[in-house]
Amino acid sequence: MxxxxxxxxxxxxxxxxxxxxxxxxxxxxxxxxxxxxxxxxxxxxxxxxxxxxxxxxxxxxNAFKGLEIKQLLFVIATSGLYVVLINIAGYVTSTVLYVLSTLFGLKVSKKASALISIGFSICIYVLFKILLKVPLPKGFII
Amino acid sequence: MENILLGFANAFKFVNLVAAFLSVAVGIVIGSLPGLSAAMGVALLIPITFGMPAETALIALAGVYCGAMYGGSISAILLHTPGTSSAAATAIDGYQMTLKGQAGKALATATIASFIGGILSSVALYTLSPPLASLALKFGPAEYFWLSIFGLTIIAGVSAKSMLKGLISGALGLVLSTIGMDPMLGIPRFTFGNNGLLQGLPFTATLIGLFSMSQVLLLAEKKIKDLKGSREVKDKVYLSKDEIKRITPVSLWSAIIGIVVGILPGAGGTIASFIGYNEAKRFTKDKEAFGTGIIEGVAGPEAANNAVTGGSLIPTLTLGIPGNSVTAILLGGLVIQGLRPGPDLFTIHGKTTYTFFAGFVIVNILMLILGLFAVRLFAKVSKVSDAVLIPIIFALSVIGSYAISNNMLDVWVMFIFGIVGYFVKKFNLNSAAIVLALILGPIGETGLRRTLIMHKGNYMALFGSTISWVLIGISVLSLMTPVIMSIIEKKKSKAN
CATH class of the missing domain: 1.10.287 (Helix Hairpins)
Structure with missing residues (x-):
């Protein structure tokens, strides 16, 4: 240390x-x-x-020993790209893409990744935008 | 008395009941997932509660706090991995009971003990808060300056693994709190010409970064674990009358300890639960059975850590000194709702405060009901893989940081502070002290500069009242505590 x-x-x-x-x-x-x-x-x-x-x-x-550095950098990179993408593609579209690519990168099965990313994004849209009326970041799509 | 009854009448409104129910459920889920913390849940919830009436928002935040504190016991008992650090002591006997096929009994004990702890702490909240708040009436700018110093020294001194690192965290927070408009002169400081930073660092976004996104990175740095092999709940989630009789005295005593530990800034749930476990051992005749899986070993820590919830709210609501990271965030939520800690909460905003207190009682009752009847469901949720949690929590962090002022700058602030928060944890610094400094920094700065302006630059004015001297005294004492404790420990070990 x-x-x-x-x-x-x-x-x-x-x-x-x-x-x-x-x-x-x-x-x-x-x-x-x-x-x-x-x-x-x-x-x-x-x-x-x-x-x-x-x-x-x-x-x-040493707190930095034995880490999954590649995995950590992958998550930081996809998360950063996601924030950049939000202004271009809109929150829902970029969330689907972000969740899908991250799950896929973390070796979750293709079928589960697709289901979770689409299901989660729909839930977020309904919960925040429709029920709680919390504004979502906008882009050219949704 | 009238206020208390009025509070209950308001708390029973449909919207408040729904908020309490959902927030407790969400809190239990967050608590039961190893790697996620109550602080993370409360930080993410603040932006969602932004548009709600103040009392509903506060009830929801308290629901997540209490639910998460209890939820940590579920994975501690079933997986031997505490969902929150406060449940570490519960894992000792709780998991042994699971191995004996008594997981249901262990979960029922945790639920009932948590309920006893929570309810008793709400009694403390009702009785101790108003007199302590009236003390704040006697505070002028100089006293507020010393109060903020006291808040910082105590959290930095007691909670960090190393006191120096605790103090460094506090000082770093103070430096960061100077970003934004100078409170007296109106001159922008360190804003890089960005109007979004004139009000200081966006508080909620900073919190979400420090507590939620940093958690995402901590999950991502580890090998993703497969939790499918965890134990099932085979027996009934039930305790007999005799068993309830056995755990009641232990739970009551541990709850009192939890309340006291909760009131002391800097201590928190983890310390309370270990003291609760030791006290339960002291209280029980069959001491040898501890560690082999007995209900008293689960009841002690669980009553203590849930009693911390109400206890820790007392200094937060009355003096504005949060004792741990969750209450530091809750204080932020309070300020966002336009409420200031202190006597006003019990007079001008009495309706909101007493509704919140009644809501706190209801939250604990709902926690008992959900715990006894839906714990199998929560147990299933606690097995969700970290791989799924990573993108979901980050996506929620983005919405949370955007929602307060609909500004992408806040999202970037969250992202940067997420990385900062990750390194804060890796370097063993203290995120709670940083947050506390962000809250107390402007209060201290305004107090200091107002006092100096009022007394034409005479620094002695800071030492003019008895309250100031008391606050200075306890600040020095809090800094000395670790030193005194180590001297006592050394003397003890020499004597042995």
């Missing part, structure tokens, strides 16, 4: 750096509070980095 914790420290440092940079572009009268909270985060991050650096290595508890 030591490596992972060091990585966390550097990510937090980058976040602090980003916010300091953004603060420098604010008018002077508005910077006091953002500087205060960012500095609190910076101090805590530095304490974290120092204590982690002084800790002994323990490889066993």
């Amino acid at each position: 030591k490596k992972v914790d060091m990585l966390l420290g550097f990510i937090l440092l980058a976040i602090c750096g980003f916010f300091y940079f953004m603060i420098s572009r604010l008018p002077e009268k508005a910077i006091l509070y953002p500087i205060f909270v960012t500095t609190v985060l910076l101090i805590l991050t530095l304490i974290h980095l120092i204590t982690t650096y002084l800790k002994k290595e323990d490889e066993e508890s």
